[in-house]
Amino acid sequence: MFCRVLSAAIAGVEAFPVSVEADMGDGMPYFAMVGFVSSQVREAQDRVKTALKNLGIALPPKRITINLAPGYIRKEGTRFDLPIACAVLEAMGLIAPEIFEDTMIIGELHLDGSIGSAFGVLPSVIEARKAGCSVCIVPMQNLAEGQAVSGIRVIGFSSLRDILDYSQGVIPEQEDGERRMRVLDYDVDFADIQGQESAKRAAVIAAAGFHNLLLMGSPGSGKSMTAERIPTILPELDEEESLEITKIYSVAGLLPEDISLIRRRPYRAPHHTVTQAALCGGGSPPRPGEVTLAHRGVLFLDELPEMNPAVLEMLRQPLEDKRITISRLSSTCTFPAAFLLVAAMNPCPCGYYPNINRCSCTPRQIQIYQSRISQAILDRIDLRCEVMPASYEQLTGRQRHTEKARSSAQMRAQVMDAAEVQADRYRKLPMRFNSELRAPDIERYCTLSKDAADMLKAAYSHLGLSARGYHHVLKVSRTIADLDHESVIKESHVSEALCFRCQEKLHSQTGKPGVQGGG
Amino acid sequence: MRSRNYRQEKDPKLLERIRLIEQTDPEYPERFHEYRRMPNSFYVLGELPDPKGPVVAIVGSRACSEYGRTQAVRFGKAFAEHGIQVISGMAYGVDAWAQHGAIEAGGRTFSVLGTGVDVCYPDNNYVLYRRIIREGGGILSEFPPGTGPDGWHFPIRNRLISAWADLVLVVEARLKSGSLITADYAMEQGKTVYAVPGRNDDVNSQGCNRLISQGAGIAWNPETILQEFGIAAEDASVKEMIPDKTHSYMKKSVRKGGENRERTAEAQTEARPGTRLPKKWEHADDFQKVYGFLNSDPQQLDTLAMLSGLDLPSLTGVLMQLCISGYAIEPFPGYYCRS
Numbered sequence: 001m002f003c004r005v006l007s008a009a010i011a012g013v014e015a016f017p018v019s020v021e022a023d024m025g026d027g028m029p030y031f032a033m034v035g036f037v038s039s040q041v042r043e044a045q046d047r048v049k050t051a052l053k054n055l056g057i058a059l060p061p062k063r064i065t066i067n068l069a070p071g072y073i074r075k076e077g078t079r080f081d082l083p084i085a086c087a088v089l090e091a092m093g094l095i096a097p098e099i100f101e102d103t104m105i106i107g108e109l110h111l112d113g114s115i116g117s118a119f120g121v122l123p124s125v126i127e128a129r130k131a132g133c134s135v136c137i138v139p140m141q142n143l144a145e146g147q148a149v150s151g152i153r154v155i156g157f158s159s160l161r162d163i164l165d166y167s168q169g170v171i172p173e174q175e176d177g178e179r180r181m182r183v184l185d186y187d188v189d190f191a192d193i194q195g196q197e198s199a200k201r202a203a204v205i206a207a208a209g210f211h212n213l214l215l216m217g218s219p220g221s222g223k224s225m226t227a228e229r230i231p232t233i234l235p236e237l238d239e240e241e242s243l244e245i246t247k248i249y250s251v252a253g254l255l256p257e258d259i260s261l262i263r264r265r266p267y268r269a270p271h272h273t274v275t276q277a278a279l280c281g282g283g284s285p286p287r288p289g290e291v292t293l294a295h296r297g298v299l300f301l302d303e304l305p306e307m308n309p310a311v312l313e314m315l316r317q318p319l320e321d322k323r324i325t326i327s328r329l330s331s332t333c334t335f336p337a338a339f340l341l342v343a344a345m346n347p348c349p350c351g352y353y354p355n356i357n358r359c360s361c362t363p364r365q366i367q368i369y370q371s372r373i374s375q376a377i378l379d380r381i382d383l384r385c386e387v388m389p390a391s392y393e394q395l396t397g398r399q400r401h402t403e404k405a406r407s408s409a410q411m412r413a414q415v416m417d418a419a420e421v422q423a424d425r426y427r428k429l430p431m432r433f434n435s436e437l438r439a440p441d442i443e444r445y446c447t448l449s450k451d452a453a454d455m456l457k458a459a460y461s462h463l464g465l466s467a468r469g470y471h472h473v474l475k476v477s478r479t480i481a482d483l484d485h486e487s488v489i490k491e492s493h494v495s496e497a498l499c500f501r502c503q504e505k506l507h508s509q510t511g512k513p514g515v516q517g518g519g
Numbered sequence: 520m521r522s523r524n525y526r527q528e529k530d531p532k533l534l535e536r537i538r539l540i541e542q543t544d545p546e547y548p549e550r551f552h553e554y555r556r557m558p559n560s561f562y563v564l565g566e567l568p569d570p571k572g573p574v575v576a577i578v579g580s581r582a583c584s585e586y587g588r589t590q591a592v593r594f595g596k597a598f599a600e601h602g603i604q605v606i607s608g609m610a611y612g613v614d615a616w617a618q619h620g621a622i623e624a625g626g627r628t629f630s631v632l633g634t635g636v637d638v639c640y641p642d643n644n645y646v647l648y649r650r651i652i653r654e655g656g657g658i659l660s661e662f663p664p665g666t667g668p669d670g671w672h673f674p675i676r677n678r679l680i681s682a683w684a685d686l687v688l689v690v691e692a693r694l695k696s697g698s699l700i701t702a703d704y705a706m707e708q709g710k711t712v713y714a715v716p717g718r719n720d721d722v723n724s725q726g727c728n729r730l731i732s733q734g735a736g737i738a739w740n741p742e743t744i745l746q747e748f749g750i751a752a753e754d755a756s757v758k759e760m761i762p763d764k765t766h767s768y769m770k771k772s773v774r775k776g777g778e779n780r781e782r783t784a785e786a787q788t789e790a791r792p793g794t795r796l797p798k799k800w801e802h803a804d805d806f807q808k809v810y811g812f813l814n815s816d817p818q819q820l821d822t823l824a825m826l827s828g829l830d831l832p833s834l835t836g837v838l839m840q841l842c843i844s845g846y847a848i849e850p851f852p853g854y855y856c857r858s
Contacts, residue, residue, distance in 0.1 A: 386853030
């Protein structure tokens, strides 16, 4: 007897439907699996056979053939155990074929018949809805994740025994979904940082316009602390973004069991020894890397010059295209990678330059250290900020000028305002933030006042601003103007953007590294 | 592996100008015969220092501070303006800046290298190297052409810097600085030594301050040294240094050569006040205030915000005005000092 149930396989961060077909016929007792399956999937036959045996169901001495269609795409993972078991039960006549009509089934089987969790449940449920299914059967552990999708009934199962009961019309007790929808707050806040006004200001500008940020400063000056708090001031995630992020984490198997939808901006801080595959994704089948896990959030790269240059250069494509394509023998995947890059570095190997009294580096060392970051990467960073170690007064909160450090909530309110202004302005464009402005659009959207234009002109000729730097400054001043609710960019916006500009050459043009100028 | 940071001159027109000066040659400086440990011969690319004119050596720290840089340029310029030839080692920092200042003022300057005369070390100074030759100066070395940089070459070439000079000025030096070796040779050769004083807690000035305590002259302004050569010059340091209350970059019309995009000391000085424009500016008072808090030490944005009590948007506005109009510079991103 032939029967068929629906399941789904994962490619990249998307799922595609796979029909699991089982046929039981006469012949030598045999259990065959076909359909371009990996060895992980092939192992399913032993798990299914044993799980059925342990539930007291003996497989008949017949020729059983399992096919996973379409046959031209390689299938990976243990998520097909449950659909295979269901198809076999149907073929044996233990479950009526109409039970699993319009139903997608995902889950791993244990030998005792219990159902284990699977990766990528969320994209599968989305795919099920798209395929017109009305019910999706998922492992109980992935119930919260599956319930994030509306318009389809998602039922969690914890054992194969419950599946048999389900065929009799008994629906297993579901865990309370409400409890799982809670929004988690960030456990860090900008109020923890005393002083550091310029770093905080740079953070607000970066968050508001989604500008990449480079933090420079001596060891222990609070670069990491600042970076860690940037997600807390980014605009809140909307439903669509939440779903995007949750899909990624679901596929990567990093989704906590009790979270249905990720509502916090991700913050990823890979160590500087990170490999190419870990940063950008890789493996076979390709799995998302740090750039993808930081999608719609912050990717923090500490000690930038210490990173392997080859790894660092790989960031070029994702920084430009907001996605990354990984090609492997078995498949080619494109992962989303729209992250906010926050990089941090010391100004020199010892970390104290330009404090000549403490810095023990030679001019040459500083030059080599700073030149480890290629121009290509620097070109993609709009903002640069110096972070100074806090003074004792600031640390103890006894500073004269700022009574109380600004909190993330206050800063986020500013950022949200600016984000709204941008959303309104770019509603007809496929972009949301000022940082995404392309050269032809810059002229159109960055209207300068007379004074501002004068200042930029003067800066261009007297501060050694390059053409590229000019565009960076324009984009950043657009964001600063948005923070001020100004439609025309004023002089003060330009000057602040100039102050935070990422200079072409990081090291000083004067002082230590010798004369650069001359005729 | 050490990366190569010197540059071999390849221009055949330049290379054929290299000359070897033997002890017997008339061009061999006469006074060299009086000193100990002088080379029997040396190489020159370009001109030799004019033995009839005064020569001052300006030496100092490679890792110089902003203060060292401005002082080196200031002294280099002042000497060049009064026809004094400047000799130095073309190293990073003070050496290069002093020679740069001298050239900017139209003077002749000479470099004594620790490499062959056809090897520019460090390679950052290549532009300077070519300018020195082009503008009537010279590159000197006792090492044959093609010699690369070697640690031991540099202390011994210092004896030649002092030998050619009539006076040695140390701009910035740490307690264990190579510049002090030059000063030692100078004293051994009976030359006058001057040092630019600095603050006690600046490690870059400790060597200079110790030289002063040992009897070196105090180079508190270039005129002091000019007087040593019998040149009476008016003290330029007394001139007004505070910017006026005008919208500063409006002054670009009074700047000479607006297309000159180099942040040279010359361009900055030219931008100093002198012309008053009628236009008043809303931030004029802040302008004065922030300029008052700037000094020769680069200070970070937050420090300036704390000192001046201004919020960041106004402060950055004022600072950029100061930078564009040449009153302030940003020697290192995010740090500001007076130009």
